[in-house]
Amino acid sequence: MLKAGIKQVAKLSGVSPATVSRTLSNPEIVSAATREKVLKAIDECGYTPNRFGASLRTQKSGSIVVIIPDITNAFNAGIIRSIEDEAAKVGYSVLLGDTQRDPVKVRHYASMVRSGQVDGIILFSQHLPFDITPETTIDQLPPLVNSCEPLDLDGVCQVMVNNVAAAKEAVNHLISLGHKRIGAITGNMDTPSSNDRLTGYKQALAQAGIEFDANLVTNGNYLIESGKTATEQLLALSERPTALFCFSDNIAFGAMSALHDAGLKVPDDISVVGFDDTEYAAFMTPALTTMHQPLKEIGKNCMALLLAQIEKRPISQRCIELPIKLQVRRSTAQLQQ
Template identity: 40%
Template structure:
């Protein structure tokens, strides 16, 4: 097996620097880290993390709770988590919870029993059981995208969903739209409240009435988009634009709009959220909000490792930037 000396020779640094890079990468420069990691790949070096974990009492693994592994947006976040974890010598244990509390409790308990060093939560629920709640207060845990309900002590990496909701609404109003349908995701989540508040605020500023009947949905699935369009088109005055709270919903909505003999955007403009990989290749390409999902995942690991090492955080809430991507699914209000 290739040893650490070979890695140091390839990287042109000392064995101590190689060791420091692998164990505490935040203590070396980005240039040194890049050289060492490239040398590790070239040399085929496999650090003995098991031996170091026995000495330190750490498992060198983290648990990531995912409400739905099929969701392509979550996979982009996990990609960033995996990259950052591997660079820092950590393994990632994925828990596909399907939004079920008992599954969350089971996976979360791995941190309490030292089978994992920390936890990343991608849903809005508190993942520990009531019996473990007191112990969980000291657990290194970070939430991504969602804020954990009723919990302010755990760091969160998120998007400015309020501003993104405003941006989408301004975009559609600029095309003359005044009747908006909204197909939402999980109504109990903070994301829902923030995006909806952003939409409402712009409509109020523009003197437009928000029709509660135009708010439908309740999950982040393609089928939600199909049902949502069916519900919206039954209304006496159909919307001229539909805002979907993720791209999966928008894909279902696009399918149903076409099935009913209508055109996008000539009859109904449509927007999504997330910028999943297929959104530019839809017919028409989907106007959506791009979230820096990979960066979210990487940053979540960096913050979690600070908690694991008991290092102080500069802030408990980090808001990452978004980009509104205008494509062919949105256009002028029909005359």
């Protein structure tokens, strides 16, 4: 079987060989639609750029790529810092692929494994950046670890927390303080983590005998501005909530800003709980009660699992679930009757 070359990729993608070369060397000057066609063709035919030669099959690059949806998010930054620390210990460099949820960018960064530019991928997404079929197995994928969002493919190495249980703990804390009208501001609802946190919210209410009220749930997108906007909507209800469960610290920061603008005090008027325990949470006024995610341990375990795959060592536990706990601070208080 002949090795695929640029001409085969060009024919399969319907572009010129020169366009294929530009896509590989300077992807930023090629349109998103063209990049998508070329990267899909590369995946299908298994093309490896000639400039790296046959040595790519036997040598390692000494680099990995972390593919993330938003490099500015403090949650992602905390994990990345830990990954870089662990990588440096074994002489690896870390490339950051900030995709802004653009699937074309995701596939571009993932293709760096095939071209030999990196040895493996740490992925912050529930979507594999490769074309798969029901027959696809883990052995057909490059070294890859998924962090925080589960992938629906048996055998993929993953590092997770139990978002359902964590959300229940957060809401139960508010219930223990006497709150019954508890608003929820979600993250992106196309992610498993957000759906799991909403499930945990509903379960906590049900177990406490509190009827679920859909009017108290407002969708956000994990950004500060969405927390502010969603809180303004909840405050406009005829009977406002007495507490807010925010699906991220960023959302909680936006919520607290909206409450301040409305002349309401946290926690005297409304209690607020966040999720993640990013480095800013303890320095808010008041300090934010939040679900502590072990960001350092997430990064450490991601890097360990990826190195084991790169070095072809046996892996006894491919899915690691890390503990998460409530960090109680001053943004929550007993409901004042």
